Structures are given as structure tokens and as C-alpha cells.
Amino acid sequence: MTWTFPNILTALRLLAAPLIAVMFLFFSRPYADAVAMVLFIVASLTDYLDGYLARSWGQVTKLGAMLDPIADKAMVVIALMVIVAFSSLALWIVLPAAIILFREVFVSGLREFLGDTAGTLKVTKLAKWKTATQMVAIAVLLSQGIFEHYLGMWSWGMDQAMVADILNGAAPDELGLRPMFHAMVWAGNGGLILLWLAAALTLITGMDYFRKAAPFLKD
Template sequence: MVWTIPNTLTFLRLLAAPGVAVMFLYFHRPWADWFALTLFVGAAITDWFDGYLARLWKQESKFGAMLDPIADKAMVVIAIMVLTGYNGMAPWLILPATVILFREVFVSGLREYLGPKAQLKVTKLAKWKTTAQMVAIATLFLGTGLEYLNGVAMQGMTPEQYVQAVSEGLADPIRACGKQDCASTANQVGMVLIWIAALLTALTGWEYFHKAVPYLKDEP
């Protein structure tokens, strides 16, 4: 394996995936939300650059082709896991999150079983699916940060004071927003986008399954 710039970008994107979750372990909110958003967006941008540079500089490699979809899936899966835990609209995330996670596991298992029998190449629709997922997730991370700050503003506290109040059980960002419309526009837009992404994800899953059916039939 040669550590070309495209391969390095792909590898860094893979490392960024768990980094999104780590932000919430080592930083208080809303800083964790902003850092996670910045890390996720930066990693998502490399998803376009690594492929573009590899083709431009003729540095396409088997390692990059193998690692690229793994990095994409790791980013999406871990980010969705974090969002379902920290987003105030988490109940509405469960179904689209389930569809996305199920499809990723299903297609990965399908590829592993078929191996060289069938070349399930990435389609244009699958690329749009990945783009939709990343835009939706980035928007939802923005929404979680704004939602938290809304809770801070409603009680007239600074973020630092609010963190202290939460740690002492005197305030809660979700309860503080309970009777108010503090779900930000970004959060609502992100929720619409994640449902669109889930639909595209389901369609690509069916597309891959349909292509694989001839290879799954038992020989007479």
C-alpha cells in the first residue's frame, strides 16, 4: 500500500468517524455539537476530494477502493448513533435511522457473501444517497447545537452556567424546551432530509438486492 494523498484523506476520514462520538465524551455542550459538526463536515468534504484527486493524479488503488466505502459507512453509522442520543427530536429519527443502518448491514453482508461472483458496483443513486445522508446528518448536528443554546437562552444563562445547572440537576435542555418551539429550523430541515436520505437508502438497497438475485438461486 502506498500512502498517497487520496489514500491518506480516506484513512483520516475513517479516523474521524469515531472522533465524532469522542467529542461528546471530552467536551461540554454546545461545544461538543460544534466540534462534532466541524469534524463531520470536514471528513465529508474529503469524501469528494479523495476520489477526485485519485482520478486526477491517476493514483487509484485497491486499498483506496476498499477503504472508501468503509469510511463512509462508519461516518454515517456512528453519527446517527450519536444523534439519536443527543437530538431532541430523537423519536422521529428512529425509523429513518433503522432503515439506513439495516440497509448498510444488509448490503455489506450481501457483498461479503457474493464475493467475486457479482460485482455490485456503486451506482449514481448510491452516490446521491451518501450525499443526502451526510447533508442531513450535518444539518442535524447543527440543530442539536442550536437546540441546546435555545435551552440556555430560555433560562437566561451562559453556556457555562447552564452546563453547571445541568450537572447539578437544576436544568435540563429537553425539559427547558418542552412547552416552547425550540426545535430550530436546522433541526426540522435536517429531519426532512434524513427521511429523504432513508428513502434513497432503501431504494439503493433494493437495487443491489435485485442485481444479486440471479447469484442467490440454487442450481437445479
């Protein structure tokens, strides 16, 4: 195995995946959300960086080709698991998350079955857009948890009527609840839209992979 710098970045991204879940064991919210979001964003950026460096430096290796998709899937699967477990938007996230997870398992199974002919399932541009959309959606949904919990912390001790008056502009907003509330709403809605878009792209790319694999599934 060749441990080039791009391969090390990929391996670190793979190791960072379970740390996203571990953050919620060692930190209280919203600090767990914040650390997990930063970790996820940094790890996601290495997905582009390691591939770019490997191609630019002529260091494309079998190890990197094997680790890269595993690291991507681990990041997405674990982050979605955490969001479904802790997000107040879980009801709206479960279905697109299930679609995404099903597709990842299905395509991985196809690749394993095809063996040496798995090259027919090369990553398409649409699949890359799907991955990018997933990454952005997850980061935005993690930020929604941060805004939501800071809103709760800053409004601690206020009754519902007082909070409603502040948010409606009927009372002065000395703590900045209104911008925090609007950030929470925009992040929640934006994250949901992006995640459903990612789920749609997931279905399209999954069916495309199955179509390409179909000739090899005939007896």
C-alpha cells in the first residue's frame, strides 16, 4: 500500500466519519452540533482536495481509489444517522435519508457482485453532483441545530407570549432572537430542500447504475 499525502487525507476523512457521532457523546448541544458541523465541512473539503492533488501530482493509487468512496459513504451515512437521531426535523428527514442509504447499499452490492466488471459503474457527473448536494444539505441541517439551540438558550426563562412578541416585533429584541429564529428557519428549510434534491438525484443515479449493470445480471 502506498501512503501518499492524498491517501493520508482520504484516510483521515474516513476516521473523521465516526467522530461526528462521538461529538454528541462528549459535548452538550449546541456545541456538539457546531463541532460536528466544522468536522464534517473540513472532511468534505478534503474529498475534493485529495482527488485534485492525486491527479495533479500523478499519485493516483489503488489504495486511494478504494478508500475514497468508502470515506464518502461513511461520512454521509453517519452524519445522516446523527441528524435523524437529534434533529427536530427528523420526521421530514427520515424518508430522504432512507432513500440515500438504500441507494448506497444497493450500488455497493452491485459493485461487489460485478467484481472485475464493476468498472461499468463509473462515477458520473450527476453522481458527483449528488454527493456535493448531500454534503451541503448535511452541513446546513447541522447548522439548523445550532441556531435552534441558541434560540432556546437565549429565550430561557421567557414565556411563550414574550417570545412571540419579540419574534413578531411587538417587543424589543435585546438578545437577537429574531435573527437567530430566521437563521433557524432558513437553515431548516434550505437543508430539507437540498436533502430531498439529493434523494431525487440518488434515485436517478441508482437507476442509471442498475441499467448499466442489468446485462451482467442475466443468467
